[in-house]
Amino acid sequence: MTTLKDVAEMAHVSVSTVSYVLNGKKTVRPETLLKINAAIKELGYYPNQIAIGLKTKRTYTIGVILPDISNSFYADIIKGIEDTVHLSGYSVILCNTENDENREMKYLNTLLGKDIDGLVFIGTGKTKDISGKFGSRPVVLVDRKFGNEFSSVSVNNILGGYLATKRLLRDSSDIIFLSGPASVNTISERKIGYRNALVEAGVAFNEDNVIECDFTYDGGYNAIIGILAEHRRIRAVFASNDEIALGAMRAMIENGVKIPDEVKIVGYDDIRLAAMYTPALTTIRQPKYKMGKRAGELILDMIMNKGGEPKQVVLEPVLVERETT
Amino acid sequence: MTTLKDVAEMAHVSVSTVSYVLNGKKTVRPETLLKINAAIKELGYYPNQIAIGLKTKRTYTIGVILPDISNSFYADIIKGIEDTVHLSGYSVILCNTENDENREMKYLNTLLGKDIDGLVFIGTGKTKDISGKFGSRPVVLVDRKFGNEFSSVSVNNILGGYLATKRLLRDSSDIIFLSGPASVNTISERKIGYRNALVEAGVAFNEDNVIECDFTYDGGYNAIIGILAEHRRIRAVFASNDEIALGAMRAMIENGVKIPDEVKIVGYDDIRLAAMYTPALTTIRQPKYKMGKRAGELILDMIMNKGGEPKQVVLEPVLVERETT
DNA sequence: CTGAAAGCGCTTACAG
DNA sequence: CTGAAAGCGCTTACAG
Numbered sequence: 001m002t003t004l005k006d007v008a009e010m011a012h013v014s015v016s017t018v019s020y021v022l023n024g025k026k027t028v029r030p031e032t033l034l035k036i037n038a039a040i041k042e043l044g045y046y047p048n049q050i051a052i053g054l055k056t057k058r059t060y061t062i063g064v065i066l067p068d069i070s071n072s073f074y075a076d077i078i079k080g081i082e083d084t085v086h087l088s089g090y091s092v093i094l095c096n097t098e099n100d101e102n103r104e105m106k107y108l109n110t111l112l113g114k115d116i117d118g119l120v121f122i123g124t125g126k127t128k129d130i131s132g133k134f135g136s137r138p139v140v141l142v143d144r145k146f147g148n149e150f151s152s153v154s155v156n157n158i159l160g161g162y163l164a165t166k167r168l169l170r171d172s173s174d175i176i177f178l179s180g181p182a183s184v185n186t187i188s189e190r191k192i193g194y195r196n197a198l199v200e201a202g203v204a205f206n207e208d209n210v211i212e213c214d215f216t217y218d219g220g221y222n223a224i225i226g227i228l229a230e231h232r233r234i235r236a237v238f239a240s241n242d243e244i245a246l247g248a249m250r251a252m253i254e255n256g257v258k259i260p261d262e263v264k265i266v267g268y269d270d271i272r273l274a275a276m277y278t279p280a281l282t283t284i285r286q287p288k289y290k291m292g293k294r295a296g297e298l299i300l301d302m303i304m305n306k307g308g309e310p311k312q313v314v315l316e317p318v319l320v321e322r323e324t325t
Numbered sequence: 326m327t328t329l330k331d332v333a334e335m336a337h338v339s340v341s342t343v344s345y346v347l348n349g350k351k352t353v354r355p356e357t358l359l360k361i362n363a364a365i366k367e368l369g370y371y372p373n374q375i376a377i378g379l380k381t382k383r384t385y386t387i388g389v390i391l392p393d394i395s396n397s398f399y400a401d402i403i404k405g406i407e408d409t410v411h412l413s414g415y416s417v418i419l420c421n422t423e424n425d426e427n428r429e430m431k432y433l434n435t436l437l438g439k440d441i442d443g444l445v446f447i448g449t450g451k452t453k454d455i456s457g458k459f460g461s462r463p464v465v466l467v468d469r470k471f472g473n474e475f476s477s478v479s480v481n482n483i484l485g486g487y488l489a490t491k492r493l494l495r496d497s498s499d500i501i502f503l504s505g506p507a508s509v510n511t512i513s514e515r516k517i518g519y520r521n522a523l524v525e526a527g528v529a530f531n532e533d534n535v536i537e538c539d540f541t542y543d544g545g546y547n548a549i550i551g552i553l554a555e556h557r558r559i560r561a562v563f564a565s566n567d568e569i570a571l572g573a574m575r576a577m578i579e580n581g582v583k584i585p586d587e588v589k590i591v592g593y594d595d596i597r598l599a600a601m602y603t604p605a606l607t608t609i610r611q612p613k614y615k616m617g618k619r620a621g622e623l624i625l626d627m628i629m630n631k632g633g634e635p636k637q638v639v640l641e642p643v644l645v646e647r648e649t650t
Numbered sequence: 651c652t653g654a655a656a657g658c659g660c661t662t663a664c665a666g
Numbered sequence: 667c668t669g670a671a672a673g674c675g676c677t678t679a680c681a682g
Contacts, residue, residue, distance in 0.1 A: 003675055014653045019677060029651060049438040050384065051675035053375045054658050061418070061439075069407070070614075075400045082394070082421050086428075091435060093386070094419040096407050103411075110416060113374040114386075217601050246601050253603050273598045276542050276571050278578050289395075328659055339669045344661060354667060376659035379674050 002043045010039040022047060053115065062299055063111040065095040065104060066122040072271050073288055074122065077142060080292020081120055088300055090117070101126035108134075118299040121150075125184075138302035142295045143186065145312075151302065153294045153313040157186045160284045160317035161193020164238045164266040166201075167282070167319055171264050172235040173203045178223050178248060180215035180240045190240050190268065213244065220247030228255055234263050242267040242274050242283055249277070249324070265324040279323035287315050327368045335364040347372060378440065387624055388436040390420040390429065391447040397596050398613055399447065402467060405617020406445055413625055415442070426451035433459075443624040446475075450509075463627035467620045468511065470637075476627065478619045478638040482511045485609045485642035486518020489563045489591040491526075492607070492644055496589050497560040498528045503548055503573060505540035505565045515565050515593065538569065545572030553580055559588050567592040567599050567608055574602070574649070590649040604648035612640050 008015045013032055020026040021036050039045070053059040064081055066074045082092050093116065095107040101124050108130060111119060118138040121130065130139065141152040168175050177194050180187045195205045211227070213219035220239055227234060228251070239245035245267030249259060257263055259279055267274060270285035294313050302308065333340045338357055345351040346361050364370070378384040389406055391399045407417050418441065420432040426449050433455060436444060443463040446455065455464065466477040493500045502519050505512045520530045536552070538544035545564055552559060553576070564570035570592030574584060582588055584604055592599060595610035619638050627633065
């Protein structure tokens with residue numbers, strides 16, 4: 001490894017002077033500039049960021065903690081983050097929690113030790129006290145919130161639920177809501193939107209139409225099989241994510257239910273699959289990439305400006321009409 | 326930030342001694358151990374990894390360069406990597422090249438400056454000379470190879486193509502191969518497997534049956550529309566990835582072609598979608614997560630053992646039968 | 651315009 | 667069993 005010292009010796013100047021030209025903080029005589037640049041090139045020198053980090057307390061890395069990178073929702077978000085911060089010279093450390101709070105705690109500690117400049121946190125929801133740990137360091141929450149203590153970027157889930165339901169209401173007032181676990185914030189908000197749309201249309205909200213199922217393809221599949229077994233007629237379904245919707249569709253197709261002729265369906269998320277399915281799924285698109293992009297911008301801003309007031313960014317979902325409505 | 330020095334002062338010992346207990350490298354008297362541990366707890370001290378890295382030349386981070394994290398193939402691989410290296414205390418830096426070689430070069434330099442302990446490289450294929458740059462540092466290539474200079478983990482694509490074709494041969498000897506760009510190594514290998522299976526079955530290889538299309542859903546869709554326009558009868562299709570297969574299926578469904586009654590289809594990759602589609606897609610599964618896992622193990626091994634001979638790991642794909650055959 | 655020196659937070663021979 | 671000291675590769679007042 002060649003160091004500043006090597007460059008300095010070859011150029012017959014002091015390390016300070018080399019450092020000055022590297023950082024462009026002071027003016028040096030053209031001749032010495034030439035000598036130094038020649039030495040740098042000759043030696044193939046590049047600065048050691050670890051040493052710089054130790055001195056300056058800037059590591060140019062941010063940590064991203066998320067539940068599961070193989071879930072395309074999070075993959076798109078981190079892509080948005082990485083794409084924007086890398087333009088400012090920042091690297092991102094990927095931390096996959098698998099929704100395990102122990103692992104989450106471990107990452108939090110590791111990142112602290114690594115002296116990251118900022119953290120983008122999409123938590124399991126089990127660890128709430130990151131405030132203590134991350135003290136003064138910039139943190140932005142994505143798709144999550146704990147009060148207004150931290151900056152956050154989220155999307156308006158109430159609006160999403162409302163848009164989906166309103167679309168379905170054009171064809172039927174009997175709408176089944178295939179809900180994920182109600183304990184998850186984003187889900188309960190979508191339910192509020194669902195309810196709001198119903199009420200606005202003068203349709204009574206009926207708790208029996210809300211079916212809580214696993215947040216998966218199989219969850220949706222089983223829920224519909226269950227309803228069909230009761231010989232209950234299905235006219236419209238709002239699924240709280242696309243995988244549930246796809247599972248539900250599968251159950252209907254297997255049972256000869258025609259989509260969209262007999263049943264209309266709206267999903268949530270707009271994963272890649274949605275557009276590729278047959279019939280293509282109408283769904284509520286979440287601006288995943290943009291969520292990441294805004295989070296990246298926010299964290300960069302906080303790093304540059306040493307904090308400031310926490311900001312809450314709320315993005316809007318949009319209805320994407322395809323073949324299931 | 327509390328430092329070793331703070332702990333030392335509070336415990337009335339030297340920093341060396343504190344360092345020794347932290348690293349467990351020397352035995353200390355039980356009393357001083359107690360004092361030190363008390364001070365650590367009291368101060369909430371945690372070691373600064375940047376300083377440690379500067380001293381020891383071990384940063385406990387590895388870099389992962391890949392084309393696109395929002396592609397589930399790569400997402401699964403990096404998940405495999407992260408899951409395994411984090412168990413040994415390593416963090417991973419995510420570098421998304423977007424298949425841009427300039428960006429790739431930039432990442433290579435950044436990672437070098439960050440003094441990473443190892444690199445997992447899934448390159449764009451345009452940068453070939455990482456040998457020079459990464460000199461002595463451990464590198465493992467995934468799903469790529471440049472000679473045998475580096476360690477690598479790949480999957481047997483010839484076998485994959487062979488397995489797919491062989492399955493299709495049970496129903497028809499007229500098999501269309503929807504190929505991605507032939508310039509990509511993995512694709513041309515699948516084609517060899519396709520050809521081998523044909524020859525083995527005594528079926529003449531016919532170049533007209535190989536249709537090069539975009540490596541996307543639309544690519545598959547357009548290819549089939551094209552064939553149908555020629556009034557050519559289709560009996561079996563081997564698509565070089567699942568998205569192409571899904572696009573192809575869509576084109577067939579729209580044109581009233583029955584799957585699998587009239588046409589059998591086999592895809593490649595086994596992306597999440599494949600199992601969720603209706604009909605569910607028969608495909609060649611690539612052990613994506615395992616590829617990442619093995620890559621993680623390899624890099625860890627190289628870091629621990631300071632190099633050694635490069636190893637070539639070749640994994641086997643498997644045929645997953647579902648409803649399109 | 652340039653350099654000597656201190657220091658960032660650690661580790662690790664070396665000495666006692 | 668414990669400590670003083672040098673050093674990892676940089677940056678940055680301070681002095682000239």
